[in-house]
Amino acid sequence: MNIESEKSTETVAPRWKYVTKLEKVAAGGGNVTFKFNYYEKTFKGSYSRVKAHLLKLSNGGIQPCGKVGDEYLNEMQKLEDAYEESSHRLKKPKLVFLPSDSPSSPHLGPTLNSLIARTFYSVGLPFHFAKNPYGIEMIKFACNNNLAGYIPPGYNKLRTTLLHIEKLLKSIKDTWKGRGLSIISDGWTDPQKRPLINFMATSEKGPLFIKSIDGTKEYKDKHFIFDLFLKVIGEVGHTHVVQVITNNASVMKVAGSIVEAEYPHIFWSSCVVHTLNLALKNICAPKNSLQNEVAYNECN
Template sequence: MTTDDDTKPLWQYVTKNERLNEGRGNISWQCNFCQENKKGSYTRVRAHLLKLSGFGIGICKKITHKDLAEMQKLEDEAKTRIARNAPKQVPLPPSRHIQTKSQSFGTGSGNMVGSYSNSYSTMEQKKRKGNVSALEKSFNLAIRDQVDSEIARMFCSSGLSFHLARNPHYVNAFSLVTNNALSGYITPEYNKLSTILLQKEKTNIERLLQSVKSTWSQKGVSIASDGWSDSQRRPLINFMEITEGGPMFLKAVDCSGETKDKYFIANLMKEVINEVGHENVIQIITDNAANCKGAGQIIESQFPSIVWTPCVVHTLNLALKNICAARNINSNQHVFAEFSWISEISNDVMFVKHFIMNHSMRLAMFNEFVSLKLLAVAETRFSSTIIILRRFKLIKGGLQTVVISNKWGCYREDDMVKARSVKKLVLNDIWWDKIDYILFFTTTIYDMIRDCDTDKPCLHLVYDIWDTMIEKVKVAIYKHEGKHPDESSSFYGVVHQILIDRWNKNNTPLHCLAHSLNPRYSKTS
């Protein structure tokens, strides 16, 4: 893998100062020989040091012939290194339509595609002389096939998804070129795409979003914020605004090296609020973490017209976590006593899943009998336990077929004790009944998560949906236990208390106000 030092060796003869905000990657630098301050890209550094004219920069008069020869040697070695590491062009087999016209795509011994096409064209011309139809000539079928081959090679060599061919901008780009006969058109290179055109597209997007921003003062704005990590594991906090027209990304802040306490988060929130305009902001939405709650309280104290609202979906997910993964601590013994069997079922399901996924032969047996796949659900995903249980219920028949097959019993290369344990669980009807019961009474909670985890406005519905959800949970539990509504249930009592506690922590005046203003619940005269 080549680096900047390998391909641009003359950077070591200047001192970089700072990057200029010109959208072209230019920086300010100082020559180590003449001590003059210059600005520009590596092209100007090279011209200055190697005393090249015609690049819009003066040459260095302090460089000796010895220094010049040394730098020229480094530059030549870099060019050789770049050429050696450049991707090699591998030709695709040409189609039967390739004619001598394909020579226009490249000639010379250094161009494998061009030379291959040329030699093939010569042979084809000898074989098919006089056999080319008028239709092929009029529609340039040879060139069309060659273009198709180049496009296919681009997709394959770059690992691009074939769905890109459905992108309307991809289609429009080729349509514009062909319909306007842009002879000699050259596609934009890497530098132009990553600088000028990227900045131009950003400006275009900002122009298109002005129509959304113009509604902020009339419709009001909700700001949503959440933390996540990118592919490089950098901690980021993103901010989005939500209006009647839909969500719009505002910015993401890299929090590397920062302590994400309530004061730090509150300062980030204030910056975004001031950018949007505090008079336009109605609420700011975060998860229920202690630092986010503290930051929300700071915002409410400094901006009396803005309400901090905890995320409803995150609140419901925490309620499910309290039920499906109750903690065994002294202050939680009563809850753990009621829900410990749910944790055991969840652990058993994960044990079965991991045993199959971690043994290639067992996984091959599973894939032979089951069309659906075992999901790899991240722990950070909402209601991850319920998602896994729902998938197991769908593949119940297939799993049982796998463990009673001859292949399962005959294969003895892995842990046979665990294999027997998996078979015992999968064939246990009581175990499956418990999974059905968990899904039965948590379905309404899971459905509410899906209803609220959407871009559609639902603040005015949360109050009623939550109340209805609690009633449905009670009906499901009482039906399973065979009790009448006026009887007491210790299991439901704990579930009810968890849901009520979570609602009390999530409930804000906005929920009640939105519910009261909903025409569905207004009295008619």
């Protein structure tokens, strides 16, 4: 089936071209059975799952795609932003009647006060937002400038590129060139029971979160862990990395030794907190309790 031939708004969304639709799921709304063009495994769901997979969104109910490299992720995000904005222009808003703040004039249409009030009422904005200086500045700027053809930023742009996270983190990253950084890896299980592997960079200016990898259905051997470290080191720049820090698991030790062989100036370190946890757990084990009590009394 040719996905691009579909006429619905969802079907012409940019991510569908990477998918082959197999069948419609009965009574499933927009849900279909589909497979990605580079995977044999099939999935069920709507466009939101396709988007979550390809854009590596962690809350989409599907594993992020491991074949989409960082060099393509920004380009795909721009396509999605453009689609979201065009969809927003075509979508008819829910009808909310305008409040009347002055005698109506048919040729003038709704007044600005009425449009602002409808914005508040339609989405339940708290009334104290009317005191927000940034909101007041925004409206004044729009009224005092010719903005013909201007389209407000869409959902994805507001939550991604317009956040200017990189500018906020620049003061931290600028210290990496002169002082170096350490890469720290930590594993944990989220509320959905997914095994996640976190990567952070820490330097004299403080810690910085880099990424989180979903390890579901992955065989976490030394090659898998090393490959993850290699990608993270490449993202921050291998010349800036001083060491990688992990727990004391054997697979982490071996992966760390491979990192040291690949980059002789980078060395692996075990986590001191994890080492102490293991030591205290062993000391407090029931089989050692009597012996430890005697030793404690002697030391006391």
